[in-house]
Amino acid sequence: MKVVSNALQNLIMQHMNGSLTTWYIAELYVFWLNSGRTLLYTGHDTTLNVGGNVYQHWPIDHGDITEVRGTEVSTTDLSIYYNPFDKIDALGVTWYTALKSGAFDNCYLSIDRLFSPIPWQYIMPNISSDYVLKGRFLGRIDVDESRLTSCKLTVKSPMELLNVNIPRNLIITNCINTFGDSMCTIDIEALAVTCAAQSGSSQSSIISGLSQADGYFTQGKVIGLTGKNSGVTRTIKTYSGGTINLSSPFLFTVSAGDTFKVYPGCAKTIAACAAYNNLTHIRDFPFLPVPDTLL
Numbered sequence: 426m427k428v429v430s431n432a433l434q435n436l437i438m439q440h441m442n443g444s445l446t447t448w449y450i451a452e453l454y455v456f457w458l459n460s461g462r463t464l465l466y467t468g469h470d471t472t473l474n475v476g477g478n479v480y481q482h483w484p485i486d487h488g489d490i491t492e493v494r495g496t497e498v499s500t501t502d503l504s505i506y507y508n509p510f511d512k513i514d515a516l517g518v519t520w521y522t523a524l525k526s527g528a529f530d531n532c533y534l535s536i537d538r539l540f541s542p543i544p545w546q547y548i549m550p551n552i553s554s555d556y557v558l559k560g561r562f563l564g565r566i567d568v569d570e571s572r573l574t575s576c577k578l579t580v581k582s583p584m585e586l587l588n589v590n591i592p593r594n595l596i597i598t599n600c601i602n603t604f605g606d607s608m609c610t611i612d613i614e615a616l617a618v619t620c621a622a623q624s625g626s627s628q629s630s631i632i633s634g635l636s637q638a639d640g641y642f643t644q645g646k647v648i649g650l651t652g653k654n655s656g657v658t659r660t661i662k663t664y665s666g667g668t669i670n671l672s673s674p675f676l677f678t679v680s681a682g683d684t685f686k687v688y689p690g691c692a693k694t695i696a697a698c699a700a701y702n703n704l705t706h707i708r709d710f711p712f713l714p715v716p717d718t719l720l
Contacts, residue, residue: 427558427559427560427561428559429558430555430556431555432542432553432555432556433540433555433556433557433558436540436542436556437540447544448540449540449541449542449543449544449545450538450539450540450541451467451468451469451473451538451539451541452467452468452469452485452486452487452536452537452538452539453465453466453467453473453475453480453536453537453538453539453557454466454467454468454480454485454503454534454535454536454537455534455535455537456529456532456533456534456566457532457533457534457535458528458529458532458656459528459530459531459532459656459658460528460648460649460650460655460656462515462516462656463515464513464515465478465479465480465481466480466481466482466483466485467480467481467482467483467485467539468483468484468485468486469482469539469545470482470545471545471547471548471549473539473549473552474549474550474551474552475539475551475552475553475554475556475557476551476552476553476554476557477551478554481514483505483507484505484506484507485503485504485505485506486503486504487501487502487503487504487536487562487580488501488502488503489501490536490561490562492562496584496587497584498581498582498584498585498588499562499564499581499582499584500564500579500580500581500582501536501562501564501579501580502577502578502579502580503534503566503577503578503579503580504575504576504577504578505520505575505576505578506574506575507519507520507521507574507575508574509521509573509574516528516655516656517651517655518653518655520576521571521572521573522653522677523655523656524568524571524576525571525676525677526649526653526654526655526656526657526675526676526677527656527657527658527676528655528656528657529566529568529578530566530567530568531565531566531567532565532566533563533564533565533566534563534564534565534566534578534580535559535560535561535562535563536561536562536563536580537557537558537559537560537561538557538558538561539552539556539557539558540556540557540558541556542556562580562582563582563583564580564581564582564583564585565580565581565583565585566578566579566580567579567580567581594708596710596713597709597710597713598709598710598711598713599692599693599694599709599711600691600693600694600698600707600708600709601708601709602693602706602707602708604690604691604693605688608706608708609703609706610703610706611691611701611703613688613689616688616689617686617687617688617689618635618637618686618687619650619684619685619686619687620633620634620635620684620685620687621633621634621681621682621683621684621685622652622679622680622681622682622683622684622685623681624681626679626680626681626683627674627679628671628674628675628676628677628678628679629670629671629673629674629675630668630669630670630671631647631668631669631671631679631685632667632668633667633668633669633685633687634667635667635669635687636667637664637689639664639665639666640663640664640665641664641689642661642664642669642687642688642689642690643661643662643663643664643690643692644660644661644690644691644692645660645661645664645687645688645689645690646658646659646660646661646687646688646690647659647661647669647671647685647686647687647688648685648686648688649675649683649684649685650683650684650685650686651682651683651684652677652679652680652682652683652684653677653678653680653683654675654676654677654679654683657675657676659671659672659673659674659675660672660673661687661690669685669687693709694709694711695707695709695711
C-alpha cells in the first residue's frame with residue numbers, strides 16, 4: 426500500500442478541482458548497493474534537492490510500471506546513459522567500471538515520483554519530501570547489458586524472493602544455514618576485519634598482511650572498499666600466510682593501498698561450528714547413511 430502525505434493529497438485535490446492545471450513531475454531513483462552505499466539520482470533536467478537530499482541529474486529512464494494483485498512478479502526496465510569517463514562520485518570509478526565489476530548486481534532500487542508544488546526553474550529550491558510518492562516501484566536489479574556508453578537493467582519486485590524450492594530445507598550432511606544468517610546467529614560483522622592490499626597483490630590474490638591463522642578466512646568473502654573494485658564481493662578460496670586467494674579474480678587491477686573488508690568463512694561441519702561456539706544452532710545431518718549403488 427502506498428502512503429501519501431497530507432501535502433501531496435492536497436496537491437492532488439487542487440489538480441482535480443481545476444485550481445492546479447499543470448503537473449510538475451520528476452522521477453527519483455534510489456540505489457541501495459550491497460556495499461552499503463546509497464546513490465541518489467533523478468531523470469529530471471536539473472539536480473534536485475528533496476527533503477535535504479541531493480538527487481543528481483542523470484540520463485535515466487524506465488519502462489512501464491504495472492502493478493497487479495496476487496503473486497505475480499512485477500518487472501520494469503531501466504536504461505542509464507553515460508560516457509566512458511563519467512564517474513559515480515560515491516564510488517570513485519566510472520559507470521562502466523562499476524557495472525562490469527558487479528557493484529550493481531542484485532542491489533535494490535526504489536523508483537519514487539516527485540510532484541513539485543512549484544514550477545520548474547533552472548535552480549530549484551529545496552522541496553519537502555512530503556511531495557514524494559515513495560516506493561512507486563521497488564525491486565532488485567539484474568544487469569542485462571553494460572556498454573561503454575549505456576546499460577540496460579531489469580528490476581524485479583521482491584515477490585521474486587518467493588520463488589524457492591519446496592521443501593525449502595535439504596537433508597544433507599553439512600549445515601544448511603547460511604553463515605551469519607538469522608538461523609546461524611553468528612554476528613559476522615563483529616568478525617570482519619579491514620586490510621589494505623600490499624605490493625605484489627593481484628586480481629586473484631591479495632597480500633593482506635593479516636595475522637590470523639591459516640584457513641581462518643577460507644570460504645569467507647572479501648568486499649572492496651576503495652579502488653576500482655569498490656563495492657565488489659568475491660569468495661575466498663584459501664587463506665594462508667596473510668595472502669587471500671580468491672575463487673574468481675576481480676575484474677580490475679588491485680593496487681597497493683586499496684582497502685578491503687574481509688569476512689571469515691565456515692566449513693559448515695560440527696568442528697567448524699564448535700570453533701565458533703555455536704553448536705546449539707547447527708542444522709546438519711552428519712549421520713546420514715552412505716548411499717549404496719546397486720549393480
